[in-house]
Amino acid sequence: MIEAKDLVKRYGPKHALRNVSFEVNRGEVLGFLGPNGAGKTTTMKILTCFIAPTEGSATVNGCDVFDDPIGVRSSIGYLPESTPLYTEMLVLEYLEFMANMRGFKGGEARKRIKLAVEQTSLEDVIGTEIRALSKGFRQRVGLAQALVHEPPILILDEPMSGLDPNQAAEIRDLIREIGRERTVILSTHDLAEVQVTCDRVLIVSDGRIVADDNPEELRERTGKSRFVVTVAGSDKDARKVRDSLTEIRGVDRISQGKTDQKDELVFTVRPNNNKDLRAEIFRAAVAGDFTLLGLEKKAEGLDKVFRDLTTGDTEESARDRAKARKKDRDAKKKKAAADAKSEEE
Numbered sequence: 333m334i335e336a337k338d339l340v341k342r343y344g345p346k347h348a349l350r351n352v353s354f355e356v357n358r359g360e361v362l363g364f365l366g367p368n369g370a371g372k373t374t375t376m377k378i379l380t381c382f383i384a385p386t387e388g389s390a391t392v393n394g395c396d397v398f399d400d401p402i403g404v405r406s407s408i409g410y411l412p413e414s415t416p417l418y419t420e421m422l423v424l425e426y427l428e429f430m431a432n433m434r435g436f437k438g439g440e441a442r443k444r445i446k447l448a449v450e451q452t453s454l455e456d457v458i459g460t461e462i463r464a465l466s467k468g469f470r471q472r473v474g475l476a477q478a479l480v481h482e483p484p485i486l487i488l489d490e491p492m493s494g495l496d497p498n499q500a501a502e503i504r505d506l507i508r509e510i511g512r513e514r515t516v517i518l519s520t521h522d523l524a525e526v527q528v529t530c531d532r533v534l535i536v537s538d539g540r541i542v543a544d545d546n547p548e549e550l551r552e553r554t555g556k557s558r559f560v561v562t563v564a565g566s567d568k569d570a571r572k573v574r575d576s577l578t579e580i581r582g583v584d585r586i587s588q589g590k591t592d593q594k595d596e597l598v599f600t601v602r603p604n605n606n607k608d609l610r611a612e613i614f615r616a617a618v619a620g621d622f623t624l625l626g627l628e629k630k631a632e633g634l635d636k637v638f639r640d641l642t643t644g645d646t647e648e649s650a651r652d653r654a655k656a657r658k659k660d661r662d663a664k665k666k667k668a669a670a671d672a673k674s675e676e677e
């Protein structure tokens with residue numbers, strides 16, 4: 333339904349998009365996830381023909397954004413980041429205005445507005461001024477105007493931002509409902525949101541796509557699990573347990589955690605790949621003759637995956653930096669000691 337190829341957008345020297353390519357299939361709800369400034373809005377504006385890319389091309393429902401902007405726009409319902417609602421208008425007036433803009437008049441316009449109002453449950457407020465509506469209801473009005481021409485594609489720029497949790501849940505349900513027979517792209521900087529709403533996620537960072545996957549696979553692929561191991565014993569046993577766990581093949585790191593339980597020790601075992609180490613940990617307990625009280629596999633959250641991908645700040649690089657700092661400190665200490673010594677002399 334949508335194909336973007338090698339999109340580049342420059343604002344003067346500033347690269348908003350560096351090289352963005354992706355496809356969206358019919359019926360998919362695609363999440364565009366990334367921090368502020370990543371290039372989400374820019375991509376959406378290109379797909380809706382509000383701005384032209386500096387380089388690259390895109391087609392929407394078979395229409396090229398350069399050659400057939402009218403075809404593109406009639407295929408798309410667009411909810412911009414800040415909806416330009418005419419707040420002094422009544423809801424119905426606004427929807428009539430938007431329907432007219434789309435070229436619908438009289439009975440045809442009324443029929444389409446009625447449908448859009450039903451789909452977004454706006455029946456009770458059509459006679460209300462937009463400025464008197466809550467943010468959640470304004471967002472529904474924005475969705476209704478995007479639906480008036482019954483487009484097969486919806487592009488929603490941060491549709492849940494600024495809503496309280498209840499309003500966000502309502503809009504999310506609504507998007508899922510209207511997304512059943514439509515292709516939807518929505519942007520967000522909220523991970524929890526894509527996890528519940530989207531079939532597929534593109535993570536954008538600094539004008540590039542850094543991941544393309546479904547939310548579950550993304551976590552599986554990038555997020556290693558960790559294993560929380562609770563064993564019977566006191567501090568004097570810690571060494572022995574730790575040594576047994578260290579011997580398991582595939583273990584990267586073990587750290588001892590705090591617990592307020594007497595005679596219990598807690599360790600976190602981190603593997604160096606995606607392997608499930610639970611069976612190995614169990615066997616190590618039997619072989620090492622310590623009693624396993626708990627063994628839990630914990631998946632890294634998608635938010636950690638997101639941070640890693642978008643900041644380049646992986647655990648590994650954080651550890652490297654910590655090592656470098658320690659080396660630095662040690663060198664300073666050494667120098668200070670040497671200086672003190674030479675002064676004595």
Ligand SMILES: Nc1ncnc2c1ncn2[C@@H]1O[C@H](COP(=O)(O)OP(=O)(O)O)[C@@H](O)[C@H]1O
Nearest residue numbers: 343346348366367368369370371372373374375
């Ligand atoms: N009209 C503009 N002029 C100059 N820079 C812009 C303009 N619009 C966006 N940018 C820059 O392009 C980058 C991407 O912006 P945007 O697409 O709005 O990101 P997002 O929607 O992911 O927050 C940002 O660094 C932003 O400052």
Ligand SMILES: [Mg+2]
Nearest residue numbers: 372373374413
């Ligand atoms: Mg934006």
